[in-house]
Amino acid sequence: MGKIKVTINSIAKACGVSRGTVDRVLNNRGRVSSETEEKVRKMAAELGYKPNSLGKALASRKKHYIIGVILCSEGNEFYNDMIRGIEQAEQDNTDYGINVLFRTMKGYDVDHQLRLMNELEGRINCLLITAINHHKIAQKINSLTESGIGVLTLNTDIENSKRVCHIGANxxxxxxxxxxxxxxxxxxxxxxxxxxxxxxxxxxxxxxxxxxxxxxxxxxxxxxxxxxxxxxxxxxxxxxxxxxxxxxxxxxxxxxxxxxxxxxxxxxxxxxxxxxxxxxxxxxxx
The missing domain is CATH 3.40.50.2300 (Response regulator)
Incomplete structure (x- = not known):
């Protein structure tokens, strides 16, 4: 089994302090008592906390980084854990300016999925999608890629597209x-x-x-x-x-x-x- 990711939230719970207090200690900003600082740093070391370098880079940006998510999940309980995982990841990285725009659909209607992609275009920096394997969807993915929006297929891949990568099982x-x-x-x-x-x-x-x-x-x-x-x-x-x-x-x-x-x-x-x-x-x- 993989190691459980240690977050600022988990350190805060272990120490009995607020998330903001842990953030101030670990990022050396704001005033915290020496006793609390020592307690937080000791707990972070014990839990094996490693700062998110990508998150720090994103936090330095003036604007938010918006991830679009389109899932064919309505009526399919298989996606419940996946949705919870994405929502948890968004919560863990809110301080770094990362936000998620969810769109879900029932079934596999190509035109419906295209409408959702068009709706998110211009509002997102990248897209995660359970892509319907159709040339119209592939063409739209290619168009988004060429405009600077990275597309990653999630759970199911698509043929003949310029998507960045696929996240899923063999x-x-x-x-x-x-x-x-x-x-x-x-x-x-x-x-x-x-x-x-x-x-x-x-x-x-x-x-x-x-x-x-x-x-x-x-x-x-x-x-x-x-x-x-x-x-x-x-x-x-x-x-x-x-x-x-x-x-x-x-x-x-x-x-x-x-x-x-x-x-x-x-x-x-x-x-x-x-x-x-x-x-x-x-x-x-x-």
Whole structure:
């Protein structure tokens, strides 16, 4: 496990003083009693506090540094922890002039995402985005980049763009591992249904790509019965799974990349819980 980041807030809590007092001590500004200063510096050393050099540089700027965030997160609990992390990071760095402008959307409508990007343009210094894998979005990213706004893709990447970098997991490898686990559980033979949230996201394409690569390499006894989209909606997932099980009763394995609750509910109601092996990815509260 990685080390917990030590912040001015955590030092303040440990010392029982205000955040402003810790800031004055560590940045040598303002008047603080020698006793309090000694207490704060000792606690900072014990906790292993390291000053944020980037933050100090940003703090010296006259204007705020605004980070835009666009997430396809509405109705998808997967993003809850991510949003909390971004909000916490903003809070930790408020003194350095860093602020976040959030925009969220439900589903994967290209024109909607373009409108959000246009809305933030001119108001932000950089953009974090769960980008829909579409040439219009790539073109907009390229336009923002050329205007001096750095764009980073978050959780899912996009093809043919000038984005600075991608922040996310190796989803092709995730798909390969999922296929390997299912291969062990099913002893190399299965009638497999694959459910993903939306093929408009490169992440979901790549996850399935990894699964199919491993199937071709090691598990020729796997037969892919159907690949369907759940669209980040448990009811849609439920209805499509129910229909699939009625039409293709031989399905004995599922690889789930989204809306797992709706899929599992349909499997349970069909009386197939003990007949179908499920491999899923991501952790959701449900």
């Amino acid at each position: 989803v092709i490898e995730s798909g390969r591992i999922a296929c390997g686990l299912l291969g062990l559980l099913m002893r190399g033979k299965a009638q497999v249904a694959i459910a993903t949230n939306s093929l408009k996201l490169l992440e979901h394409h790549q996850r399935i790509e990894g699964f199919l690569q491993a199937k071709e390499d090691k598990y020729p006894g796997f037969h892919i019965v159907e690949i369907f989209e759940a669209e980040d909606d448990d009811m849609i997932a439920y209805m499509r799974t129910k229909k699939l099980l009625a039409q293709k009763p031989g399905v004995d394995a599922f690889y789930i990349g989204g809306a797992a609750l709706g899929i599992c509910r349909a499997i349970e109601e069909a009386g197939c819980s003990d007949k179908i092996t499920i491999i899923s990815c991501d952790t959701n509260p449900t």
